[in-house]
Amino acid sequence: MLAVLASFLHSSIVQGIPLLFGATGEILTEKSGHLNLGIPGIMYVGGISGIVGGYLYEHFCERPVALLCILIPLVCSLLGSGLMALIYCFLTVTLRANQNVTGLALTTFGTGIGNFLGGSLLSFFGESGSISLLTIGKWYKAYPVFADKLGVFGEIFCSYGFLAYLAVIVALLVHYFLNKTRAGLNLRSVGENPATADAAGINVTRYKYWSTVIGGMIAGLGGLYFVMDYTGGTWTNNGFGDRGWLAIAIVIFALWKPARAIWCSFVFGGLYICAVLIPGLSSAAKEVIKMAPYLVTIVVLVLSSVHNRRENQPPASLGLNYFREDR
């Protein structure tokens, strides 16, 4: 029984990590007042950039080194998702375009890039088959050897690749940044009321740019984790599925608090996977269970608006662009 529970917790956490990256990135972005619906696309790009970087390295290098195996995809992923976030940011912050429309376009674009490169990368180099970067995947999946000796404890806490721990650390760091630092306070004020923040001498544009781009990079890591660790360095078109939207759902479920997002992601990961793990379920029942994360999100969304507690609300200017000369 304990072993079953441990393996369930393990799978929930594995499923939850990409969601956690996405949710943390989206929370940081939304705190600046920008609802980035491009996150699903950004996560695709984060994944495929890592794959492309890793593939080129494996392709052109005789003896891949462990450190570079990890660093090159990581940097490529950060660059790719950062660029995507920059497109969003330029359009919505500088050109003041509608955030929903821009975000949806970014998701179309990003999913297209991911699937296109994933489907055609090998044919550019005259190879056929599907991408599999097993060496790199192995390094991303590597966990300390002692984990196996620790039994259940090891399985639940120590058996993940380094990106999983990074996800939790990043979420905690963002929590600390938002709640305990001056810059975090400024960022929150930009999201609540940019005009007041502007009057107080805060550079609204700079805060919006940084939070969106860094938020996008964090979300992109979720895509990287998925392709490198979860699938072990392989790419399947649309394999990432709707996890990007689920990450946006978690932002609501976690009430815009990154530290809460940690356990919320794991709960969602559990809901996502339990349909597969519970034996003897009919396929219809499995599909009903998969509905749960979305229903739970709706309930939380409704309850938080009905109770109308101040600390549980979305940033007040979420979705609205700021133009100084507006009245």
Added chain:
Amino acid sequence: MSDLNNKAPAPEKLPASPAPEAEKKVREPLFHIVKRAGIPRLKAWGIRVVAILLALLLNALIIHWLTGLDPLAVYKSMFDGSFSTSRKFWVLLQNTAMLLCIALAVTPCYKMRFWNLGAEGQVLIGALSSGALMFYVGDKLPSGVLIALMLGAALLSGILWAGFPALFKARFGTNETLFTLMMNYVAIQLVNTMIAIWVPSGSGVLGIMNSRTNNGWLPTVFGQKYALNIIIVSLLTVFMFIYLKYSKHGYEIAVVGESENTARYIGINVRKVVIRTAALSGCIAGLAGFLLMAGSAHTVSNTIAGGNGFTAVLVSWLAKFNPFVMILTSLLIEFLQKGAGEIAQAFRLSSDIADIATGIILFFIIGCEFFLNYRIMFRHKAQKEGK
């Protein structure tokens, strides 16, 4: 007393006398942004056309770089993707009509600044409920009755799917963007569940229903399978134009969208308008689901809307919520999708390049809106106008 105080430190200030000069030296920023009061219609369309041309150029360059195809030839083969055979042309028209139908559905919501991102789910649920009728009573009722029942079920379920979030928005101010977004996935899972129940083999694919009897299929008019769909959507376009522009409802929608406070002040019941408009929106999306189900696909799957619920948002917004312009924007998007698909097929590239091409066009059009709403004043020009 105050005079004395003011005079006393004056000598100390003297060294600061070159202050006016220093003020002159403060450089104006290179440019600043001013909101336009309005823009001539011709100029506005000029800017949009330039943006689209630039995007097409960039797309052609990317495709040229990937395939080595001459950029002009790129567009020739894109045309082939839509117009080379009459079948391809009808498919283009059908797809455009369905995208347009969903775009018409979301338009009243957007005009009201109610961010309904749930069209995908509303279409799905419409298709699902009419599909359920076809599955359970498809061979027990005469075709006409069945079609009427299916239509009713689709409209009703669409209304429900959009009205529910609107109810909470109107009553509690619940964020409708996120609510409707989540409703999409509830609908997708419902479809998956029903298909799992209907297809015991577990293949997850519900085949074409009533393919022998054609019971519950929309009739073929003018010898073309898709003609009826296209006619219905055309009528709907005219209706929506008149509804938004010349009806009292349309006026109320516009006022609520511009300013809720004004609406309240002139005695519009904002809650009622929000719920009514969202319900209308869901109703039309349900109709789209019905048309997809009964008019072309004759089956239910979770990809029956194919992401058009999201693309429709872009179509509607690009057309500035004008139903007639939406014909053009939906045609543009479908044309791009088909054309890029054709190129991808010819060069054994992944067909997802169509999404990249669409994305680039969208970015340019979204970006060019800025130049319609704002003016960039450069330093010299601003000074001249100041004098």
